[in-house]
Amino acid sequence: MQRNSGKLYTGICSKSEQNSVANNITLHFNNTFKDVPIVLGDATSATANTSAEGQVHHFSELKYVVSNIRLIKAEGGEIPYNINDLDKGAAVVDQSKPQTLDYVLSNIPAGEYKQIKFGLGVKTELNTLDEARFPVFYASAGANDTEMHWEWGTGYRFTKIEGFYDTDNKELSIHTGSTVEGTNGDPDSYTQGVDAYRDIILTLPNNAMVGRTAPRITINADFDKLLSGKTNTITLGDDNATPSAHTAVNMLLFVDNLGGDGSSDISGMFSVSAVKN
Amino acid sequence: MLSIFLLLLSCNKEDHIEMLPFENPEMHLDIPAGFPSLNTSFAKNRPTKYGVELGEKLFNEKKFSGNNTVSCASCHNPSMAFSDNQAQAIGVYDRVGLRNTPPLQNLAFMQFYNWDGNILQLEKQALVPIITHEEMNSSILEVISKLETDHQYRELFRRTFGDDDITPDKIYQSLAQYQYTLISADSKYDKVKRKQGETFTEREARGLGLFKIKCASCHSTELFTDQSFRNVGFPLNPSIEEAGRARVTGAEEDFMSFRVPSLRNAEYTAPYGSFGQFATLKAVLDYFDEGVLEAQNLDPILKQNENRIPLSEKEKDDIIGFIKTLSDSSFVGLYQK
Numbered sequence: 001m002q003r004n005s006g007k008l009y010t011g012i013c014s015k016s017e018q019n020s021v022a023n024n025i026t027l028h029f030n031n032t033f034k035d036v037p038i039v040l041g042d043a044t045s046a047t048a049n050t051s052a053e054g055q056v057h058h059f060s061e062l063k064y065v066v067s068n069i070r071l072i073k074a075e076g077g078e079i080p081y082n083i084n085d086l087d088k089g090a091a092v093v094d095q096s097k098p099q100t101l102d103y104v105l106s107n108i109p110a111g112e113y114k115q116i117k118f119g120l121g122v123k124t125e126l127n128t129l130d131e132a133r134f135p136v137f138y139a140s141a142g143a144n145d146t147e148m149h150w151e152w153g154t155g156y157r158f159t160k161i162e163g164f165y166d167t168d169n170k171e172l173s174i175h176t177g178s179t180v181e182g183t184n185g186d187p188d189s190y191t192q193g194v195d196a197y198r199d200i201i202l203t204l205p206n207n208a209m210v211g212r213t214a215p216r217i218t219i220n221a222d223f224d225k226l227l228s229g230k231t232n233t234i235t236l237g238d239d240n241a242t243p244s245a246h247t248a249v250n251m252l253l254f255v256d257n258l259g260g261d262g263s264s265d266i267s268g269m270f271s272v273s274a275v276k277n
Numbered sequence: 278m279l280s281i282f283l284l285l286l287s288c289n290k291e292d293h294i295e296m297l298p299f300e301n302p303e304m305h306l307d308i309p310a311g312f313p314s315l316n317t318s319f320a321k322n323r324p325t326k327y328g329v330e331l332g333e334k335l336f337n338e339k340k341f342s343g344n345n346t347v348s349c350a351s352c353h354n355p356s357m358a359f360s361d362n363q364a365q366a367i368g369v370y371d372r373v374g375l376r377n378t379p380p381l382q383n384l385a386f387m388q389f390y391n392w393d394g395n396i397l398q399l400e401k402q403a404l405v406p407i408i409t410h411e412e413m414n415s416s417i418l419e420v421i422s423k424l425e426t427d428h429q430y431r432e433l434f435r436r437t438f439g440d441d442d443i444t445p446d447k448i449y450q451s452l453a454q455y456q457y458t459l460i461s462a463d464s465k466y467d468k469v470k471r472k473q474g475e476t477f478t479e480r481e482a483r484g485l486g487l488f489k490i491k492c493a494s495c496h497s498t499e500l501f502t503d504q505s506f507r508n509v510g511f512p513l514n515p516s517i518e519e520a521g522r523a524r525v526t527g528a529e530e531d532f533m534s535f536r537v538p539s540l541r542n543a544e545y546t547a548p549y550g551s552f553g554q555f556a557t558l559k560a561v562l563d564y565f566d567e568g569v570l571e572a573q574n575l576d577p578i579l580k581q582n583e584n585r586i587p588l589s590e591k592e593k594d595d596i597i598g599f600i601k602t603l604s605d606s607s608f609v610g611l612y613q614k
Binding site for chain 1: 375394395397401404405408409410416417418421444445517524525526527
């Protein structure tokens with residue numbers, strides 16, 4: 001009886017600690033083809049993947065922007081993480097830079113979290129290359145070895161994928177970003193352009209416990225989905241493998257595969273493979 | 278105590294404002310009769326006396342480029358209706374841009390800017406050349422840091438906006454105010470139309486007649502553009518970045534479509550085409566006469582006419598004669614002969 005109440009006491013104690021202490025959550029981005037981690041490189045050294053249509057392809061460069069991160073508590077309720085501050089709440093995940101594969105969310109209120117939401121790309125109202133407002137993110141996205149400014153669209157590139165396809169290693173260059181003016185689907189504000197921002201919703205396999213522990217959530221990004229997605233099955237060719245062609249029509253096919261179509265698919269290439277408390 | 282303090286503060290603030298009055302009257306602009314309606318942004322950023330003065334100074338300011346060699350006016354040269362004579366724009370370190378420099382004229386009446394219409398408000402355009410690698414290769418904060426050290430600029434910003442803080446928006450607004458004043462409506466065509474004593478020659482009159490039949494479906498309104506986007510089957514830009522209007526809309530039917538250019542001051546804006554494919558107006562008309570490239574989304578008017586605009590040599594010459602009546606020598610700063 002005494003042991004039991006002692007146990008109970010410990011339980012209450014740790015719970016109250018959880019309630020009172022904020023801690024970090026680390027998002028670890030694991031970029032793969034199916035289950036195989038991607039190694040970037042030239043035609044011979046990079047991890048090769050074969051699409052559903054039997055097309056061999058591999059990457060020399062792989063980058064994407066994550067922003068608008070929100071955590072959903074087990075009991076409900078959303079904790080937004082600097083969603084209107086790109087300097088504090090957005091990151092470029094760059095497969096060539098290991099330090100960018102871990103993004104630390106700091107000072108998350110103690111508690112249990114069951115779900116994470118984030119954007120692939122930058123939501124329209126913040127997607128203006130406003131250096132004065134967000135100098136840190138502007139600089140990191142615009143660095144010479146990063147090139148995530150979409151200058152002509154005065155917005156950010158949301159994904160930048162370079163590489164090769166087919167056995168003769170033709171150039172693959174897939175860039176996505178928004179050109180939308182106003183809000184897509186709202187006739188009062190929409191004037192033109194496409195919205196390539198995609199909201200991702202992922203349910204965690206087990207709750208992330210923030211408090212005494214600082215959880216690490218492994219987010220898998222399976223780039224096999226680029227060509228063999230839930231929405232579209234794509235074969236690369238002269239009409240879609242480079243920007244001039246894919247901006248015309250096919251960019252959104254890639255966007256929907258990577259980030260979901262926003263209705264029937266809300267996860268795209270992403271899934272959570274582990275939550276370590 | 279606290280509320281008294283706040284009250285004092287707010288009093289002080291009002292005094293402060295009263296101590297620094299600024300008078301920056303709106304500039305009167307003659308809106309030419311028959312021109313299309315103004316872009317709605319114009320009403321929110323009407324040209325002012327000092328805003329235009331500041332905008333013009335900024336327009337000619339080479340500090341906008343990373344290496345202080347290129348200003349807006351380097352490519353948008355007033356003597357060529359604010360364009361240049363390059364096929365594609367040349368920026369810092371002689372880097373070559375994707376497209377032909379568009380002339381800047383009558384911008385207050387345009388609903389779309391750039392050859393693909395990606396920008397809808399002039400105030401939002403200035404950032405593009407500042408940050409583009411092949412143009413000025415700088416950043417807005419870098420520009421501001423250079424301007425801030427110049428007392429003349431600080432004084433102009435104060436006169437224009439009431440305080441001497443230099444911000445991105447103030448730069449964009451004053452540049453737009455200046456460009457809104459670049460109205461060209463004093464060509465021979467305009468004078469004939471306004472019955473100011475000028476008359477068309479026989480060649481020009483024949484040219485106008487032909488123009489109405491052969492060209493005016495697209496080059497309509499007093500701007501001589503209907504501001505639509507069309508694929509007219511011109512030779513294609515080999516750059517993988519080029520998709521025409523489709524890179525804005527993502528729509529297949531806009532692939533390699535470009536904004537119909539105004540023909541005002543066309544005489545001064547060679548070469549022609551989205552990346553300067555044609556050296557002369559004659560070359561453009563020759564191309565239309567011989568036949569354009571086939572495309573799925575080729576403009577229906579061309580499709581209905583076997584992908585060409587048939588023109589005899591004399592007809593071409595007459596049309597060019599008419600197009601030259603759209604030249605506004607006062608706009609490009611030439612002396613009236």
